[in-house]
Amino acid sequence: MAVTIRDVxxxxxxxxxxxxxxxxxxxxxxxxxxNRVLAVAEQLGYRPNRAARALTTGRTHNIGLIVADIANPFFPPLIKAAQSHARQRDYHVFVADTDEDPRVEEELIQALAKQVDGVLLCSPRLSNRTIDRLREDVPFVVINRHVKGLPAVLMDVGHGAQQAIEHLVALGHRRLGLLSGPPGSSNSRLIHDAAAAAAADGAADLTVIGPNSPTEQGGQIAAAEVLAAEVTGVLAYNDLVAIGLVEGLEELGVQVPADISVIGIDDIMQGRLNRPKLTTVAMPTIAAGRTAVDMLLQLVGTTDVGPAVTSLQTTLVVRDSTAAPIRLPREVT
Amino acid sequence: MAVTIRDVxxxxxxxxxxxxxxxxxxxxxxxxxxNRVLAVAEQLGYRPNRAARALTTGRTHNIGLIVADIANPFFPPLIKAAQSHARQRDYHVFVADTDEDPRVEEELIQALAKQVDGVLLCSPRLSNRTIDRLREDVPFVVINRHVKGLPAVLMDVGHGAQQAIEHLVALGHRRLGLLSGPPGSSNSRLIHDAAAAAAADGAADLTVIGPNSPTEQGGQIAAAEVLAAEVTGVLAYNDLVAIGLVEGLEELGVQVPADISVIGIDDIMQGRLNRPKLTTVAMPTIAAGRTAVDMLLQLVGTTDVGPAVTSLQTTLVVRDSTAAPIRLPREVT
DNA sequence: GGCCATTATGCAACCGATTGCAGCTTGTGC
DNA sequence: GCACAAGCTGCAATCGGTTGCATAATGGCC
Structure with a gap:
């Protein structure tokens, strides 16, 4: 049926x-x-069979990318970046979605293992122990999580939280709130610690609120608590929470940013589709996708590689949900 | 390195x-x-090498899914549905994003051809002629577009537009607007024709506005035109345009839905993240993903298949962006 | 003109599995 | 006690390429 090397x-x-x-x-x-061969091959429509080639060379020229949820707007830019970057290096990326289910994740990794040269694990939900076992099957680069002994690409969310708090302080806010994330999450802790440190540096109070569910609804529910805490500027665990908070506050008759300033994290909306446009900490997802591909290709190219960890900078994007507080806070220095 | 059938x-x-x-x-x-073999295989950690198997059987148990833009929120639910449905049938889905570039699309299809048993082409940008050529390489099922001679999964956007117009008419609107889509697009024509017919049936006027760019910004720009047209209800080409229109109208001091009702198409936000929650025509993306997988597997299973075309129903989802008009329109019957 | 290095091509084993065919072992029926 | 069938297992070719080694042809150099 298909034209093979023998036909040519x-x-x-x-x-x-x-x-x-x-x-x-x-x-x-x-x-x-x-040239003669190329001409004939062209004329016959020959295309090398990559699967057959992989059998002898041991290189598939494919890489796998496993994400928890494609529908989460945080991931697509990273996926696109990884794909186009890999394509330029003559690699193809197979994306798979785990539906947030660790069992599916494990199954996918095993299925992919033989068909790819390496796997990019994006915010994996698997236990460290399971990951450690699976790394026997296929090389990994982990994105957005640190697993001991594995190369990783991290995004410096702590620094982002710091920038956010500094921005609020610079605007004149002194009573700040933090809508905290899930207690177990390491990102949640990084954000909290950095925010607390930055608030202390700026001589501002920081009230921790929550944790509520890290969703729009969670933010909406937190609105009342935010009011009760009498803060004028809030950093939310992520953009979904921030957007929910804005909605909740407006339902309570509080204007953003006139009465309260709100900052999100992730920049999933990129200023689109929401009013006011959200001031937020943009994650370097595109750079993360590219870097992860580079690290993985480097890793499969050589025999031994140290567990390199790359940490990428976040950027505060100031838009329309933050402003100076109307009334100066009481405890101004 | 890896344990093979021979080791076992x-x-x-x-x-x-x-x-x-x-x-x-x-x-x-x-x-x-x-049982003895299974036990030893288990103990040795043997996993069949699917690539090697594919070489002899000609079946990879993989399918490809090519989309124009993963970041477009329209696609992820379809992708997830296709993936989980395929996984239940012991198939894996490789997703690839073309960045809306037909050349990349063609390249991806050719690269994928040998590694998958078939390809799902989602809203392809390629010409019919090119698709016709590539179908020699690998079986296709096309989603969201009709290509002569190829099996396809379509979503009945015309019926959706009809439902939308009927909804506005039922609310009492008689002066309606349609924010039209790109002139070349077949969906755009389907929407226009169905909307025009439904408006005529409901004894309502339908003013066609645009086309503007099918984006949030396009909708925002159209707000002035909508006001000038003195309509009380608008159907937009898609949700992005509808959201932009709502923003544009509010900037002009017009309330939605109090002053003007707005309906979108696609249901990309699913009622989240936007105020007012958008009334919109939901596309059966999940059913489309599943159906397409089923059709493709059926197609690769048998030798000859007719170019079946499945058309899926759309659903009007009524939320908060539509209401009865305040002032009854002049030409009430 | 002979020697050697260089370049181009052929040969055949191999990657990890599948599968048609043949052969061996049992068991059954008569 | 023999013929035959059924059930397992082994043999070896095959899928579409890659690659180390051998061989042949060419050219340069002294």
Whole structure:
């Protein structure tokens, strides 16, 4: 059915190995022969069978990318960046969605293992122990989580939280709130610690509120608590929570940013689709996708690699949900 | 490195073919032997190499899914549905994003062709002629577009537009607007024709506005035109345009839905993240993903298949952006 | 003109599995 | 006690390429 290397060889009157070399080691074949082979191959519509090639070379030229939820707007930019970056290096990316289910995640990794040269694990939900076991099967680079002994690409959310608090302080806010994230999450702790430190540096109070569910609804519910805490500026665990908070506050008759300033984290909306446009900490998702691909390719190219960890900078994007407080806070210095 | 069928055979004292059959044709091997092989395989951590299997069987048990833009919120639910549905049938889905570039799309199809049993083409940007050429390489099912001679899964956007107009008419609106989509798009024509017919049936005027760019900004810009047209209810080409329109109208001091009702198409936000929650035509993306997988698997299973076309129903989801008009329109019957 | 290095090509084993065919062992029926 | 069938298992070719080694042809150099 499909045209193979043998068909081309026969049509050219050369041996299969010559045809093979024409594609995988062109410098080893006479330019004249090479051109003839290429012409015939083109004419016959020959395409190398990557799966067959993988069988002998051990290189599939594919990489896997496993994410918890494609529908989470945080991931697509990262996926796109990884794909286009990999394509430029003659690699293809197979994306798989785990539906947040660790069992599915494990199954996918095992299924992918033999068909890819390495896997990008994006915010994995698996236990460290399971990941440690699976790394026998296929090389990993982990994105957005640190697993001991594995190369990782991290985004410095702590620094982002710091920038956010400094921004509020610079605007004149002194009574700040933090809508905290899930207690178990390491990102949640990083955000809390950095925010607390930055608030202390700025001589501002920081009231921790929650944790509520890290969703729009969670933010909406937190609105009342925010009012009760009498803060004028709030940093939310993520953009969903921030957007929910804005909605909740407006339902209570509180204007953002006139009465209270709100900052999110992640920049999932990128200023679109929401009013007021959210001031937020943008994550370097595109850089993370590219970097992860580079690290993985480097890792599969060499025999041994140290567990390199790259930490990428976040950026505070100031838009319309933050402003100076109307009444100066009481405890101004 | 990895444990192969030979390692298992040797450890068991049987021939490789027996091990092979244990996995691919269990009924042909003595239960006693089979259990022994399974036990040893388990203990050694043997996993079949799907790529090698594909070489002889011609079946990879993978399917490809090519979309124009993963970041477009319209696609992720479809992707997730296709993936989980395929996984239940022991197939894996490789997702690839073309960045809206037909050349990339073609390249991806060719690269994928040998590694998958079939490809789901989601809103392809390629010309019919190119698609016709590529179908020699790999079986296709097209989603969201009709290509002559190819199986397709369509979503009945015309009926959705009809429902939307009927909803506005039922609320009492008689002066309606349609924010039209790109002139070349077939969906755009389907929406226009169905909306026009439904308006005529409901004895309502339908003013076509635009086309503007099918984006949030396009909708925002159209707000002035909508006001000038003196309509009380508007159907937008998609949700992005509808959301932009709501923003544009509010900037002009017009309330939605109090002053003007707005309906979108696609249901990308699913009622989240936007005020007012948008009344919109929900596309059956989940059903489309599942159906497309089923059609593709059926297609690769048999030798010849007719170019079946499945058309899926859309649903009007009434939320908060539509209401009865305040002032009854002049030409009430 | 002979020797050697260089270049180009062919040969054949191999990657990890599948599968048609043949052969062996049992068991059954008569 | 023999013929035959059924049930298992082994053998070896095959899928579509890659690659180390051998061989042949060419050219340069003294």
């Amino acid at each position: 060889a026969q049509a050219c009157g050369v041996h299969v190995s010559t045809v093979s070399r024409t594609f995988s080691a062109p410098h080893l074949v006479n330019p004249e022969t090479r | 055979a040797q450890a068991c004292g049987v021939h490789v073919s027996t091990v092979s059959r244990t996995f691919s044709a269990p009924h042909l091997v003595n239960p006693e032997t089979r």
